[in-house]
Amino acid sequence: MTTVTTHQAEDDARNESILIYVNGKLVPKSEATVSVYDSGFMLGDGVWEGLRLYNGTWAFLDAHLDRLFEAAKAVDLNIGHDRNGVKNALFETQTANDMTTDAHARLMITRGTKIRPFQHPSLSRSGPTFVIIMEHSRPKIPRPIRLATVPHLRGLPMTQDPKLNSHSKLNCILACIAAEKAGADEALMLDVHGFVNTTNACNFFIVRKGEVWTSTGDYCMNGITRQKVIDLCRANGIPVFERNFSLVDTYGADESFLTGTFGAQTPVCHIDGRQIGDGRMGPVTERLRSLYKDMIMEECA
Ligand SMILES: Cc1ncc(COP(=O)(O)O)c(C=O)c1O
Numbered sequence: 321m322t323t324v325t326t327h328q329a330e331d332d333a334r335n336e337s338i339l340i341y342v343n344g345k346l347v348p349k350s351e352a353t354v355s356v357y358d359s360g361f362m363l364g365d366g367v368w369e370g371l372r373l374y375n376g377t378w379a380f381l382d383a384h385l386d387r388l389f390e391a392a393k394a395v396d397l398n399i400g401h402d403r404n405g406v407k408n409a410l411f412e413t414q415t416a417n418d419m420t421t422d423a424h425a426r427l428m429i430t431r432g433t434k435i436r437p438f439q440h441p442s443l444s445r446s447g448p449t450f451v452i453i454m455e456h457s458r459p460k461i462p463r464p465i466r467l468a469t470v471p472h473l474r475g476l477p478m479t480q481d482p483k484l485n486s487h488s489k490l491n492c493i494l495a496c497i498a499a500e501k502a503g504a505d506e507a508l509m510l511d512v513h514g515f516v517n518t519t520n521a522c523n524f525f526i527v528r529k530g531e532v533w534t535s536t537g538d539y540c541m542n543g544i545t546r547q548k549v550i551d552l553c554r555a556n557g558i559p560v561f562e563r564n565f566s567l568v569d570t571y572g573a574d575e576s577f578l579t580g581t582f583g584a585q586t587p588v589c590h591i592d593g594r595q596i597g598d599g600r601m602g603p604v605t606e607r608l609r610s611l612y613k614d615m616i617m618e619e620c621a
Pocket residue numbers: 370485492518519520521522523541542543544545546579580581582
């Protein structure tokens with residue numbers, strides 16, 4: 321079976337002529353480049369956010385900015401703009417591309433251009449580098465996702481805090497490669513104790529007997545969509561638990577789904593060759609998708 325990715329979108333020819341924001345300038349995609357000395361290119365030294373535009377509004381923008389500024393502070397990176405400056409860059413890019421809805425932005429900030437090709441942050445003298453790639457984007461994931469468990473773990477916070485949306489995603493990329501080689505679409509990653517944690521690019525949920533379970537939140541990205549799903553469960557009388565659970569609980573689940581800004585809630589049908597539930601999107605997943613759509617309509621009215 322051909323693999324699909326959790327970030328697949330409809331082909332859109334307009335994306336060939338988009339303008340990219342590079343350090344305050346809007347340049348055609350073919351001319352949008354950064355230096356080979358850039359800290360992000362050379363070392364993965366940067367932080368990023370993925371945002372989605374619905375009906376003229378960037379969903380949960382404040383939560384994304386909170387996470388971005390928190391990550392930048394943690395890695396001691398000066399974004400060079402305050403919150404309004406970042407917002408203005410986003411809006412400027414949106415206006416230049418004439419985008420009103422169904423767009424996705426990847427906002428990236430690195431420590432900037434280095435004077436020598438080595439690691440020390442003090443060698444990054446002209447920074448930061450601030451890039452926004454904004455694309456027309458309608459998610460099109462043709463079937464439920466198949467996951468494979470991989471040996472790559474979600475690490476402890478003192479190694480590289482898995483809550484950091486850093487440019488260095490090699491652990492997740494290796495996990496994804498291992499999953500693909502096992503015939504799956506994305507990797508299911510365990511924490512250091514062997515509990516089921518998250519996938520390489522999305523947060524992970526199961527549904528058992530009407531209850532929604534997700535990991536404790538340690539070791540995984542503090543996903544904004546993850547939190548919104550938890551909030552929706554609480555507001556709508558759906559029992560929800562942030563808890564440790566194992567692969568046994570997971571294989572035996574009635575439903576499973578992923579969350580992320582790009583795809584909202586994406587059903588999972590197979591894990592390590594076991595079918596989950598009846599192999600189709602289940603009723604709780606469907607209900608949460610519908611509640612999330614309503615939430616977006618309200619947020620982005
Ligand atoms: C590893 C990982 N998990 C989950 C997510 C989903 O987070 P959000 O719902 O905030 O998009 C992301 C997105 O940045 C991610 O990189």
